[in-house]
Amino acid sequence: MKQLEVSIGQASLTGPRPRNEDFAGYVTPSAAERQDKGILVAVADGLGGHENGREAAEGTVRGLLADYYATPDTWAVNTRLERVIQSLNRWVQGQAARHRHAVGMATTLSALVLRGTRYYLAHVGDTRIYRLRDGELDVLTTDHVWAHPELDNVLSRAIGLDARLSIDLADGNLAAGDRFALMSDGVWATLGDERIRRILAQTASSQDAASELATSAVGAGSPDNCTVLVVQVEQIPPSRLPELFEAVASQPLPPALGPGDRVDDLVVEAVLHDSLLTRLYRVRTPQGRQAVLKTLRPGAGDAENCQALVYEEWIARRVVDSRFPAVIDWPARRHLYYLMSWHEGSSLKARLAGGHRFAVAEVVELGCEILRGVAALHRLAIVHRDIKPDNLHVDTLGRLRILDLGVSASDGQDFAEINNPGTPSYMAPDLHAGERASESTDLYALGVTLYELLTRHYPYGEIEPFQKPRFGEPVPPTRYRPDIPAWLEAVLLKAVAVDAGERFETAEEFLLALELGAHRPLRMPRKRPLLRRDPALALKLLAVGSLVLNALLLLLLFAR
Template sequence: MPLTVSLGHASLTGPRARNEDFVGAVTPEGAELDNKGLLGVVADGVGGHANGREAAEFTVRSLLSDYYATPDTWAVPQALDKVIGAANRWLVSQSARRSETAGMATTLSAVVLRGRRWITAHVGDSRIYLLREGQLRRLTQDHVWEHPELKTVLSRAVGLDKHLSIDFGEGELNEGDCFILLSDGVWGTLRDARIQSLIESHPDAQEAAFALADGAVDSGAQDNCTALVIRVSELPRDTLRDSLARLRELPLPPRLKPGQSLDGLEVLDVLHDSRITLLYRVRMPAGGIAVLKTLHASADLEDAAALAHEEWIARRVTDAAFPQVISRPSRSHLYYLMSWHEGESLKQRLTRGHRFNATEVAETGERLLKGLATLHRLAIVHRDIKPDNLHLGADGRLRILDLGVAAADGQHEGERFGEINNPGTPSYMAPELFQQGAERPRANESSDLYAVGVTLYELATRKYPYGEIEPFQHPRFGDPVPPTRYRPDLPEWLESVLLKAVAREPERRFETAEEFLLALQRGAHRPLAVPRQRPLLERDPHALLKLVCALSLIANLLLLLLILSK
């Protein structure tokens, strides 16, 4: 059953000449409700300034539309922060552009109900309340400074400052919960006890919203009065969080041999056996072939959470460049199923002696980058691109395998799961990922593109641009070896592309998969201009000092010999 709510809203001008409040909500259905949830927002344009109403309406409309355009893999707070931050920057730019729009700002209070969780985002002095089992609780804090001549002065608002700090809150949903979003015209006039009384005496959400706004006006409110009421009737049976918890509680299957079965899945052979994970090729009850991924019996709860995380990410990647997850609602043990494809990995092709020519390298790169671009648009970083994880099917399609160490921005609503394997293979990891200390950067889209460059370099040369790097090694990176040293037949344009892709400094590489792809597609028609070797002073900033010291030492020795010879 889906999340079911009733919703009501009211916005009255009151004694003001103009209503500067704005209220809105989106109640999606189906997958969008599951992935993004319901969103309700109240905003109050800053009074006494031009375009306060415009600021409130623009911010609410932007949030209601743009939030649902963010990747499903983003956590709700991250998505809200991105969208509200963009609205804030636009309002600040408008304030700086013309004197008549100076001070164009608004408060903002938003609530997202997704699955069995609620998340709030708040800036300013509008408020969010939660009424649960007869107890009214305020979920937000007012961002105001006390002023001797004015009632309050906002310390934070959307559009007030280019550096916007948003308060986020989060909690579990209960059936019967009632969320109340109010502008200060309502809560500043009605006390908490009256707010609760009006909500409890009006079970219908729309009637409750009108009662709050009318009650504030009748009680002498001196501001616009806006109320949004959301009553939770039914909760869904399962959410991602619940699904992960359920999967982690399943027992691990025993070690299986060909011919044995699990939940009607007949094991044909073992495809992969690592320290923690196991992959089997299995026959489905209906006769199809699939891949079953599970863990060794020695795996712990963190490993189980990581496997559930991997399945969650894989379900969201529906592009043909990736194996697809096969739904298996009823499972007696911890595992998940993926589509099976005949063929071999690119590493296997290299091992059996296949020599990739320049055309094959470029075409492989194009197909790989198209798939990786899809992944990056979902805000997912693969973190382990290499020939072992690239599969060329019998159907001629290149597929990207193994999302076991993939990272999606902010997934799992704040939970941080461990990883089944170490993230990345040393020889394909970008130089900056070897930095030591707290400032070591995290793997990102740039490091994925670097791994693509190393992979194509290896396909062309069977070598690595900086040599093979062993685990736990702390390498020093100079200039990459030009691939034509190993393959003189490679065209110059392809060498330029590869050297740019594996440059030591991130700023010298391709910024996006699309830029990398364009360079391969243009090929010799519009070749890149890439310096083959950096100047000595750039490679070693202390080289000049070393040279001066060496010359000085030689000069002193010659002078000493001259003195001693006399």
């Protein structure tokens, strides 16, 4: 199976300077990490002439190469790059603040990540990233400089210059044969684009190209250090789906199973769930351990559904939290499914259906536990997209777990996904308007869930599939449960506000509001003006008022 393959060359020459203040480095990780996080290369140029320019450049590149690979797999590449570089900017500024001799230390940085069939770049300063494709040379970065009448161009941005660092982030498609060149200004400012293009096009190996560019710049009289990294893309994978996923997704689906049937040394004990696409079984291992097996129904195993199931397992493996079922490794697996830990108990929906009346304190405690789990998801840049009582489970020991990551999404992998999946009554107004799911829409769904647990109603009434709902003011939960305290009503109404800007911004903020409770109550949300709640009705009332006023004026006129 094809995977991303590259060759890399590197050269760095001091030139006429007394010391080399440039630094370059790269990481070519193992196959599994290459699929998740890609290959990272970077070049930095410490501020010319500064005593600590080299320290800033080397520390920034080494820190980026180490910390980038320590970030969660579920983060998007650009998210990883930005967060790590921002932390490195704070590190450089901290060094300058702590040591008198380091005041003013700073560095430029150009970084490139190749992953799957795409490239991603992050850039600050006047180092550059070039791409040669089909003989055409493109500059992928913009120089952050100000023209100065008496000096060479002055840097407008660099790592360490400003507490508020602005980073250029971009991405694009890869093609086999692409050649990228990252270089300091001592090279590109001396050689010019045409000479760079010729050397990259005419030099066979990446190492020879990097060496030729650096030595040519020194030979042409470069006044600066000359550093170059050249990356040649030898082959790319056939699709965006990581090769490991493809291997699993190509396995056959298990047949329809019933109690007593066997699959891959597992004995089926019960069918737990059977939908149009998926089936869940409770199974027992040869060691006697019970587990949940999730797979697709026979006949639902098209490529998109298979990839979605494998992606669900990929996400579930990365959510290591006690409020989620654990994924179980099963070396004997020869069919397309995955195993999760089994926990005796029932969903909150089943408890509602069974007539359980949730006390206020019980709902607050459940809400806090759910929010801690949702916060763990959001820290991994995962959005659940289907929070509801059906997907919230309490075991026989009273421990809560969040179930079903089947439609969850992370920004760390770019897969085709269902447009705004979820259950209509728990979907935020912005989702019904066609906007993308977000942390805010998860928190809205949780607000509806807590409202339902207390009242057995929905704040805007039940919404049927394919219905286009109109959202007015939510019904106060105290209409159904007068015993709900005012502070909790305020929390619930804030959580389910129509305007996303009026809701809780993070799970931690929502959690704090529940934990503080009556000790620091929220202000009751003010009712929205009619023009915002229902513009059409407001205009109709305005028109009617205008007609009535005109009629009165006519009556007064004729009365005279």
